[in-house]
Amino acid sequence: xxxxxxxxxxxQWLSLLLIPLLLLSQTATVHAxxxxxxxxxQEEAKVVTASRREQSISDSPVAIDVITAxxxxxxxxxxxxxxxxxxxxxxxxxxxxxxxxxxxxxVRGFPQEFSRNVLVLIDGRRAYSDINGGVFWQQLAVQIQxxxxxxxxxxxxxxxxxxxxxxxxxxxxxxxxxxVASAELGVLGGNRGALQTSEMVGGHAxxxxxxxxxxxxxxxxxxxxxxSEGNDFLNQQKGNFRGxxxxxxxxxxxxxxxxxxxxxGLGPQKTNADFERNFQMLRFHRRNTEASSVExxxxxxxxxxxxxxxxxxxxxxxxxxxxxxEALHSMxxxxxxxxxxxxxxxxxxxxxxxxxxxxxxxxxxxxxxxxVSQMVAPLPWLTLVGxxxxxxxxxxxxxxxxxxxxxxxxxxxHAFRASYSVAxxxxxxxxxxxxxxxxxxxxxxxxxxLKPQRxxxxxxxxxxxxxxxxxxxxxxxxxxxxxxxxxxxxxxxPVPVPxxxxxxxxxxxxxxxxxxxxxxxxxxxxxxVFANYTYEHIxxxxxxxxxxTRNTPKHKVNLGSIVAxxxxxxxxANLGYKDGYLMQSVSRRTxxxxxxxxxxxxxxxxxxxNFSQLQxxxxxxxxxxxxxxxxxxxxIVPRTYQAGLTLGFGR
Numbered sequence: 166x167x168x169x170x171x172x173x174x175x176x177q178w179l180s181l182l183l184i185p186l187l188l189l190s191q192t193a194t195v196h197a198x199x200x201x202x203x204x205x206x207q208e209e210a211k212v213v214t215a216s217r218r219e220q221s222i223s224d225s226p227v228a229i230d231v232i233t234a235x236x237x238x239x240x241x242x243x244x245x246x247x248x249x250x251x252x253x254x255x256x257x258x259x260x261x262x263x264x265x266x267x268x269x270x271x272v273r274g275f276p277q278e279f280s281r282n283v284l285v286l287i288d289g290r291r292a293y294s295d296i297n298g299g300v301f302w303q304q305l306a307v308q309i310q311x312x313x314x315x316x317x318x319x320x321x322x323x324x325x326x327x328x329x330x331x332x333x334x335x336x337x338x339x340x341x342x343x344x345v346a347s348a349e350l351g352v353l354g355g356n357r358g359a360l361q362t363s364e365m366v367g368g369h370a371x372x373x374x375x376x377x378x379x380x381x382x383x384x385x386x387x388x389x390x391x392x393s394e395g396n397d398f399l400n401q402q403k404g405n406f407r408g409x410x411x412x413x414x415x416x417x418x419x420x421x422x423x424x425x426x427x428x429x430g431l432g433p434q435k436t437n438a439d440f441e442r443n444f445q446m447l448r449f450h451r452r453n454t455e456a457s458s459v460e461x462x463x464x465x466x467x468x469x470x471x472x473x474x475x476x477x478x479x480x481x482x483x484x485x486x487x488x489x490x491e492a493l494h495s496m497x498x499x500x501x502x503x504x505x506x507x508x509x510x511x512x513x514x515x516x517x518x519x520x521x522x523x524x525x526x527x528x529x530x531x532x533x534x535x536x537v538s539q540m541v542a543p544l545p546w547l548t549l550v551g552x553x554x555x556x557x558x559x560x561x562x563x564x565x566x567x568x569x570x571x572x573x574x575x576x577x578x579h580a581f582r583a584s585y586s587v588a589x590x591x592x593x594x595x596x597x598x599x600x601x602x603x604x605x606x607x608x609x610x611x612x613x614x615l616k617p618q619r620x621x622x623x624x625x626x627x628x629x630x631x632x633x634x635x636x637x638x639x640x641x642x643x644x645x646x647x648x649x650x651x652x653x654x655x656x657x658x659p660v661p662v663p664x665x666x667x668x669x670x671x672x673x674x675x676x677x678x679x680x681x682x683x684x685x686x687x688x689x690x691x692x693x694v695f696a697n698y699t700y701e702h703i704x705x706x707x708x709x710x711x712x713x714t715r716n717t718p719k720h721k722v723n724l725g726s727i728v729a730x731x732x733x734x735x736x737x738a739n740l741g742y743k744d745g746y747l748m749q750s751v752s753r754r755t756x757x758x759x760x761x762x763x764x765x766x767x768x769x770x771x772x773x774x775n776f777s778q779l780q781x782x783x784x785x786x787x788x789x790x791x792x793x794x795x796x797x798x799x800x801i802v803p804r805t806y807q808a809g810l811t812l813g814f815g816r
Contacts (some may be wrong), residue, residue, distance in 0.1 A: 209621040214286075214316040214336040216538060216550070217325050217506050218458075218495040223580055225472065226540075226550040226570040227322060228254075228626055228641050228681070232315040234340075235691050237736035239727045241768030241784030243382075243807065244351075245309060246270050246302045249335070250764075251723040251739045253639070253683045253697035254319045259387070260796030261397060261432045263752040265470065267303040269796065272319050272333030273643065274677055274717040275703045278752060282590050282620070284322075284330035287337045288421065290446050290464045293329045294693055295514040295530060296485050298593030303339075304468075306423040306442050308380045308403050310351065310363055310811075313340045319624050319681070320643065323588030324552035327510070327534050330370030331620040333587040334646075342367055342374035342409050346815045351807025358385035358398075361809075375408040388792070389433045395800045396437070401427035413752045419448040431593050432753075433799045441469040456497030456504075463490040485516040507537040516594060524600045532558045548572040556589075563618060564589045578630045585624075589617040593652060596669050607754075616649040616671045629771075636686045642646075645677040652709060653751070675705040691735075694726040711756040718761075720744040728816040733774045738767040750797040757797040765789040778813040 190737040201571040204459075215225035222229060230252055239621040242248050246268040250257040256276040260267040264278075271280040279299030287307050292300055318334040328336055329356025351363040365378040379402070386397025405423035412418055422441035431438060446464040452457065470483040515529035522528050536554035543549070550570045557563040570584035592615040599611040626641035650673035658664045683697030699721040741764045749756040768784040785806035787793065792801040 168259055177517065186363075200457045202732070212316050214318055214334055216321075216540070217493060217508075218504065218793040223550070223628060223630075224350065224572065226548075226568070226572060226582065226584065228319040228582075228624070228639070230254075230317040230319065232317070234313055235727065237309065237312055237315075237632075237769060239735070239806075240739070240769075241766060241782070241786070242309065243359070243786075243805075244303070245305060245307070246266065247766070247786065248309070248315060248764075249314075249317070251741050252317060253640075253723070254681050254699050254723075255317070256681075256717060258748070258795045259800075259802045260748075260750075261798040261800060262750065263299075263431055263436070264297060265304070265429065265431060265438050265472075266297075266301050267399075267429070270302060270335070271302070272335075272647075273679060274703050275332070275713070276716060276748070277712075278750060279593075280332075281329060281593060283335060283451075284326050285334070285337070286326075288339055288446070289336070289417075289448070289462060290444065290466070290485070291329075291489060291512075292337075292466075294468075294485075294593070294596045296483075296513075296516045298329075298595070301440070303399070303401070304425050304427060304442050306403060306425040306439050306444055307337055307339065308363065308378055308405060309379070310349070310365065311339045311376075311378050311405060312729075313338050316614040319641070320584070320624055321568065321586040321588040321620055322514055322569045323590075323620075324554045324760050325536055325538060327532065327536075327556050327566075328558075328589060328591045328617070329548065330487065331618070333591045334605065339405075339407065339631070340376065342369070342376040342407055343575045344369040346375045348541040348814040349811060350813075351809065351811040353807045354806030355384075355805055356807060357387075357803060358383065358804065359807060360384070361807075367815075371406060372411040374411075376407065377406050379404045385804055386430065390794070390801050393433075396430035396432055397800055398430045399427065400737040401425065415453065416449070416451040419446075419450065421446045421448075430436075435717055438470045438475055439473075441467075443467050456501065457495065459492075459494050460527070461490075461492045464488070464573070483516065483518040483521060485514065487512065487514040489513075492665045502542040505537075509533075509535040514594075521595065521599050521601050525598075528594050528598050530557060530559050530594065546574045548574075549633075558591060561591070565590075580628050582628075583624065584622075586620075586622045588620045588622070590620070591617045592669075606663055607667065610668045612651075612669045613650055615669055618650055621646045621648075621696075632686075635688060636684065638684050639681075640678070640682040643677070643679050643681075647675040647677070650705065650713070652707065652712065673705050673707045673709070673713070675703060678702045689729065692728050694724075696722075696724050697700070698722050711747045712751075715747040716749060718746045733772045733777075735770050735772075736768065738765065740765050742795045748795075748797045753797060753799070755797050755799075757794065759794050760798075762795075763779070763792075780807075780811045783808045784809070 181226040209221040211499045212222050213219050215227050215229050249255050256271045260269045262278040269276045271282050279297050279749040281298030285300045309495045316336045323330040328554040347367040351366040353361050361382040363380045367376040381402050382725050383400045387395045389395040403425045409743045410418040427440050448462045451459045466487045468485045491510035495506040497504040499525045512532040517527050519526045534556040539554040552568040554566045564684045566588045568586040573581045573718045597611045602608050608665050623646040624643040629638040633814045649671040653667050655667045679701040681699050685695040687693040701717050727737045729735050745761040765788040766786045772780050787804040792803045795802050
């Protein structure tokens with residue numbers, strides 16, 4: 166195990182970074198237009214992920230957070246996962262697995278190389294890998310400049326979305342094409358060889374509006390912990406198309422396609438890989454009435470991975486494809502006091518790898534699922550919600566999932582929520598079917614008899630609105646038990662050659678206890694300050710440190726602000742603290758003790774008052790120190806900074 170000495174944190178002077186922003190907020194308040202801002206704050210944000218239908222965020226039966234387009238622009242984030250880093254209940258870690266994953270993103274604990282209990286959607290399309298479990302964040306075929314908002318459900322939502330959603334759902338929603346001609350260009354450069362260019366063109370023809378975008382990026386990545394080059398380079402291109410055909414006043418047809426093509430280094434082992442991703446999706450939506458709508462979606466996703474060692478020739482070639490179709494119907498009655506949403510889906514996945522599945526290179530699986538969600542408001546101040554689903558994959562038993570919740574509105578400004586849910590996560594194909602030599606003398610053999618993990622969750626929460634909606638608060642208590650947790654076991658055979666065989670069995674039980682609390686204050690529609698705190702304590706019966714126990718920071722604190730400075734200038738800053746933790750890398754078979762650390766990200770932007778379509782900016786990440794440790798990948802996370810511009814036309 167590697168050990169790093171704790172570097173003394175400096176929270177006192179780091180927190181001072183936010184003081185000028187808070188002072189400027191008082192000046193901004195004086196000049197705010199009272200009538201416009203009041204109307205803005207009284208209008209609640211709408212979400213679609215909580216209940217599979219559009220509703221006000223205060224009506225959500227689950228804890229949900231929204232990252233807006235304003236938040237995304239002000240973050241200065243270059244990596245998609247950095248948009249989630251300072252949010253309540255989130256664990257975000259820069260980490261390079263041997264399979265090419267460049268980030269760990271989890272909800273309410275369990276930050277692992279593949280967080281297979283958090284479902285990621287892009288416009289409702291699953292980005293979750295049935296082969297490895299979890300998400301390859303850098304390889305997602307979505308560009309930051311295309312994102313309209315991100316909805317984060319903290320807590321189980323498997324009754325509505327199926328396996329993979331046992332701890333949460335992250336729904337990335339991209340901008341819809343507008344029926345106007347538009348274009349946008351962007352460029353940024355920074356240290357560590359960072360260069361990024363982006364282009365977007367939008368237009369329309371009669372009833373068809375479209376948007377086409379492209380991004381090129383390269384950088385040298387992080388250094389190794391010993392100070393040498395970390396073989397962490399990245400060369401990537403992404404492209405996306407989205408078109409919406411308005412069939413009638415009530416019906417639309419949404420077509421989208423895109424891809425990601427990248428070559429990257431996989432860390433100090435001098436290995437690199439080529440990754441290709443592409444998808445196609447067709448979605449039909451019809452709103453019959455204000456309270457009734459029908460939706461149908463079909464998508465295809467394909468992945469191709471070619472891994473190369475420092476010796477000649479590829480040593481692995483993994484191909485996978487996933488087909489998914491889904492239909493749902495939502496209808497309301499009794500003036501909104503009753504609402505029913507139901508639907509079903511079919512998903513088929515297939516993979517081929519002569520290395521990962523050496524005994525039988527071709528593997529496939531299929532999933533069949535049906536669900537129903539019912540909302541009842543028997544009293545003006547009481548809402549009851551129940552959701553139930555049945556899901557079955559090939560060769561397995563049918564698994565139920567259900568959620569029960571109630572929402573009590575003590576007043577217009579205060580709501581209390583309590584929920585109970587049961588969810589399952591199916592083990593990925595890599596754990597059930599693999600047969601591969603991961604190291605000389607070490608072989609990984611899957612266990613086809615692995616059971617799905619079973620999650621039983623209890624949660625209670627409160628949300629409040631004060632000062633005409635300018636100040637918002639949220640607090641949650643949660644308790645989750647996870648049964649049939651799988652963990653690795655090894656056996657040794659001395660003949661005919663020394664061999665360690667590693668497999669997986671269901672022998673563990675894990676308990677999660679946590680608290681979330683946060684405040685957000687907005688004095689203008691685009692200006693805000695926030696603070697949140699998350700406490701999580703995880704224990705397991707087998708005491709697996711680094712895999713469950715101690716791998717989740719107990720205490721996390723985040724502070725941030727977005728401020729319009731006047732004369733075209735704006736600034737933002739995010740400050741985050743993570744308690745120390747023990748991180749284990751399953752793919753690299755190593756672990757590391759990570760000391761507590763602070764992280765500061767900031768951005769300063771300028772838009773000329775007489776030409777607002779031009780924006781100049783400088784941004785930086787990890788500004789509190791030159792580098793720090795986050796994961797057991799042999800790399801350190803460096804301080805980075807960029808400068809650039811965006812130029813728009815016709816918007």
